[in-house]
Amino acid sequence: MQALIDVILPVFVVIGLGYAVARSRFLSETHIDGIMKFTQGFGIPCLLFLAISNLDLSTSFNPALLFSFYTGATICFFVGLIGARVLFNRPWEDSVAIGFCCLFSNSVLLGLPITERAFGPDNLVGNYAIIAFHSPFCYGVGITAMEIVRNRGKGGPGMVLGILKAMFSNTLIIGIVLGFAANLTGLHLPVAFTDGLQLVASAALPGALFALGGILVRYKLEGDLRTVAFICFCSLMLHPALVYLLGSLTHLPQDLFRSGVLNAGMAPGFNAYLFAAMYARGQRVAASSVLIATGATIFTAWFWIAILGG
Numbered sequence: 001m002q003a004l005i006d007v008i009l010p011v012f013v014v015i016g017l018g019y020a021v022a023r024s025r026f027l028s029e030t031h032i033d034g035i036m037k038f039t040q041g042f043g044i045p046c047l048l049f050l051a052i053s054n055l056d057l058s059t060s061f062n063p064a065l066l067f068s069f070y071t072g073a074t075i076c077f078f079v080g081l082i083g084a085r086v087l088f089n090r091p092w093e094d095s096v097a098i099g100f101c102c103l104f105s106n107s108v109l110l111g112l113p114i115t116e117r118a119f120g121p122d123n124l125v126g127n128y129a130i131i132a133f134h135s136p137f138c139y140g141v142g143i144t145a146m147e148i149v150r151n152r153g154k155g156g157p158g159m160v161l162g163i164l165k166a167m168f169s170n171t172l173i174i175g176i177v178l179g180f181a182a183n184l185t186g187l188h189l190p191v192a193f194t195d196g197l198q199l200v201a202s203a204a205l206p207g208a209l210f211a212l213g214g215i216l217v218r219y220k221l222e223g224d225l226r227t228v229a230f231i232c233f234c235s236l237m238l239h240p241a242l243v244y245l246l247g248s249l250t251h252l253p254q255d256l257f258r259s260g261v262l263n264a265g266m267a268p269g270f271n272a273y274l275f276a277a278m279y280a281r282g283q284r285v286a287a288s289s290v291l292i293a294t295g296a297t298i299f300t301a302w303f304w305i306a307i308l309g310g
Helices: 001-023 027-054 062-087 093-102 107-119 125-151 157-168 171-185 191-202 203-214 225-249 254-264 270-279 285-307
Strands: none
Touching: 001 027, 001 107, 001 203, 001 285, 027 125, 027 171, 027 191, 027 203, 062 093, 062 125, 062 225, 062 254, 093 107, 093 125, 093 225, 093 285, 107 203, 107 254, 107 285, 125 171, 125 254, 125 270, 191 203, 203 285, 225 254, 225 285, 254 270, 254 285, 270 285
């Protein structure tokens, strides 16, 4: 109970405030979009740039952590894809969008603040390692699968260019790439500049959580709720359970193990809806999944923190 009060609820209080402010129309959709655009397009990339540029790459990118997390994510993608097609008789394009919802954990807006509050800021190394590959990996899997399905395997150079363009026009990926560049080259930026970036980065997570609450006002509980429940199970229970199993088998250090399991147990990120909207497939199911799973994370994150000894 204490973990719920001290760790998880403050995060959802910020989300709830954003929801209430948008619901009351004190801030318009344009205002909320502006906050989200700042955090997603500038604040969080600054946060990721600073974090990755200062990481000790020799110890941060544990192969067992990445193997455990992304093997679990890939399994969930195919479980979602096949389940949507076989169990719910969805078209292939919708099935890919549903698989993407099962694949993409909200590792930035939920994973970072919940892990930090649960285990402290010194336990975020694993989070940053996961985030560094998260968007490229997930978009790579999702876009590749969707393009294959849409072209029924014909593909070609145009498909490859489309995949690369979709991935590397993402500002989160740009921040990650620049962070790696600064780290590997040993670039030393002026203190005044890095302090300024730090001020921007410090506003990123609370601003993003607030905007996430405001955006959730637009979602309605529509679509096939059985499919939504299936997505929630894959995201909140199956993925972290797989990471727990694989992390145990590979003897992950405790801090990385906690980061891997807890990040795997986050609700589908807003990018799950953006992916569905990008292809205009499965949008109602994606929106409902983001809404319901985000609320359910209050209780499932509490469960996983208890399992992890938080």
